[in-house]
Amino acid sequence: MIALPLVASMIGLSACSSGNEEQKPEPSPKAVQQQQGTPVPEWSDKAVMYEVNVRQYTKEGTFKAFEAHLPRLKELGVDILWFMPIHPISRTNRNGTLGSYYAVDDYKAVNPEFGTEEDFKALVDKAHELGFKVLLDLVANHTGWDHAWTANPGWYTTDEAGNIVMPPNTNWADVADLNYENEDMQDAMLDAMKYWVSEFDIDGYRADYAGGVPKSFWEKARVELEKVKPVYMLAEDDQQISLLSHAFNSNYGWPLYNLMNRVAKGQTGAEQVRLYAERLENSFPAGTYPLNFTSNHDENSWTGTEFERLGDAVQTMAALSFTLPGMPLIYSGQEAGLNKRLQFFEKDEIAWDDLSMQTFYQRLVKLKHDNAALWNGNAGGPYRSLEAGDGRLLAFERTKGDSTVVVIMNLSAEQVSGTVALNDLAGGYRAFSDGSLAELAAEHAVDLAPWAYEIYVKQ
Numbered sequence: 001m002i003a004l005p006l007v008a009s010m011i012g013l014s015a016c017s018s019g020n021e022e023q024k025p026e027p028s029p030k031a032v033q034q035q036q037g038t039p040v041p042e043w044s045d046k047a048v049m050y051e052v053n054v055r056q057y058t059k060e061g062t063f064k065a066f067e068a069h070l071p072r073l074k075e076l077g078v079d080i081l082w083f084m085p086i087h088p089i090s091r092t093n094r095n096g097t098l099g100s101y102y103a104v105d106d107y108k109a110v111n112p113e114f115g116t117e118e119d120f121k122a123l124v125d126k127a128h129e130l131g132f133k134v135l136l137d138l139v140a141n142h143t144g145w146d147h148a149w150t151a152n153p154g155w156y157t158t159d160e161a162g163n164i165v166m167p168p169n170t171n172w173a174d175v176a177d178l179n180y181e182n183e184d185m186q187d188a189m190l191d192a193m194k195y196w197v198s199e200f201d202i203d204g205y206r207a208d209y210a211g212g213v214p215k216s217f218w219e220k221a222r223v224e225l226e227k228v229k230p231v232y233m234l235a236e237d238d239q240q241i242s243l244l245s246h247a248f249n250s251n252y253g254w255p256l257y258n259l260m261n262r263v264a265k266g267q268t269g270a271e272q273v274r275l276y277a278e279r280l281e282n283s284f285p286a287g288t289y290p291l292n293f294t295s296n297h298d299e300n301s302w303t304g305t306e307f308e309r310l311g312d313a314v315q316t317m318a319a320l321s322f323t324l325p326g327m328p329l330i331y332s333g334q335e336a337g338l339n340k341r342l343q344f345f346e347k348d349e350i351a352w353d354d355l356s357m358q359t360f361y362q363r364l365v366k367l368k369h370d371n372a373a374l375w376n377g378n379a380g381g382p383y384r385s386l387e388a389g390d391g392r393l394l395a396f397e398r399t400k401g402d403s404t405v406v407v408i409m410n411l412s413a414e415q416v417s418g419t420v421a422l423n424d425l426a427g428g429y430r431a432f433s434d435g436s437l438a439e440l441a442a443e444h445a446v447d448l449a450p451w452a453y454e455i456y457v458k459q
Helices: 030-034 063-067 070-076 117-129 183-200 215-228 254-264 270-283 297-303 306-323 358-370
Strands: 049-052 080-083 133-138 142-144 175-177 204-207 232-235 250-252 289-292 327-331 383-385 393-400 403-410 416-421 427-431 437-440 443-448 453-458
Touching: 063 117, 070 358, 117 133, 117 183, 133 232, 183 215, 215 232, 254 270, 254 289, 254 306, 270 383, 270 393, 289 306, 297 306, 306 327, 306 358, 306 403, 306 453, 327 358, 358 453, 393 416, 403 443, 443 453
Parallel strands: 049 080, 049 327, 080 133, 133 204, 204 232, 232 250, 250 289, 289 327
Antiparallel strands: 142 175, 383 393, 393 403, 403 453, 416 443, 427 437, 427 453
16 A cells, blocks of 8 residues: 555545555456446447546636537547536535545535536536447545544444544545445435436446445445446455456556556556556456546545656657557646646646647547457457567457557657568558558558557458
């Protein structure tokens, strides 16, 4: 477990989350894979997720103001809108002026900072009308100290004197730890989860600090939610792989995120990325996968922007996150080249005057949508390494049916020349970079500038 700064620990960072240590998924027994029973909504097969930070998205910081961006996000091509917690924020032990989204005051209410329940319902309806799916951020491990549930100490973890405590082994002082041995509390949490699905028609949840809540609860919750409608579930966790056996469709891709940061700093290279990708298929229950990201709300605010961490490799790592197995994530403002750490407890608006990265991400989204080889879970193709003549090169292919995509990347800050063994994959392709046709030889020669890459789609 890594030590977290006080402010960072209040915002949904798992104790096993980012940092500089490379995380490895817990191996999944074949028996678990064979019995994997997590429902998979068909609409998630080729989906790309987009994280919405309502507070910082617009000058107003409201649902109504964000709604005006939906047509642009439709053009971007993303499919799932994940909203950070939309609930009122407790005042007791609040961090900063506005507090952390993750210190929830009422699971069945809307933060007046963002608008009303009617505003949110209208936003969900408009999003659905445009073809988006909507996920809510669920903070199930703890509540804020002003939550009405604190009138029932038995619903919380308490010390020997009977006092409610913050989550053990953390410094998360603005939240109170829930007690999942209490069945009444579990019932109330399930009721709140079903409320947003049944009354607002949301399409699933991103579960904050999912590993802090018993797996049995998540599995029971998934069964109950599926009775209302098919949902998608994302776990903020990368340690308890069994959460994906029956409850969650995906978890956090911190291992890849940490690898990308280290590669960009020259601390490791293509070989470690290859090893990571090769063990994915045997590490995850069948049909499940990680969420791939180069940024999100935690990493941007506390670890640094992608430009701070990745430097000249920003676009290379984004392309990697879209082509390796997993669902890609775009965080609010990445398509606008967001190059500042957004304050978490204060108003800190994203600037939208430069959308120079919009076309880049739009093309990556289209690449994923148009090529089944890159789809998610069982809908996509497995990763297969290709032998490269230089250790700085990462080369791989993914095939699903008639769809084949070949990726060749220079994961270094040096010019690299070499060959990639395509063997039976030789033939006609279209290059992602400029749309040109290319005939790839069985021993394909490459000459790539620092951090350069090419993605080829078989014709």
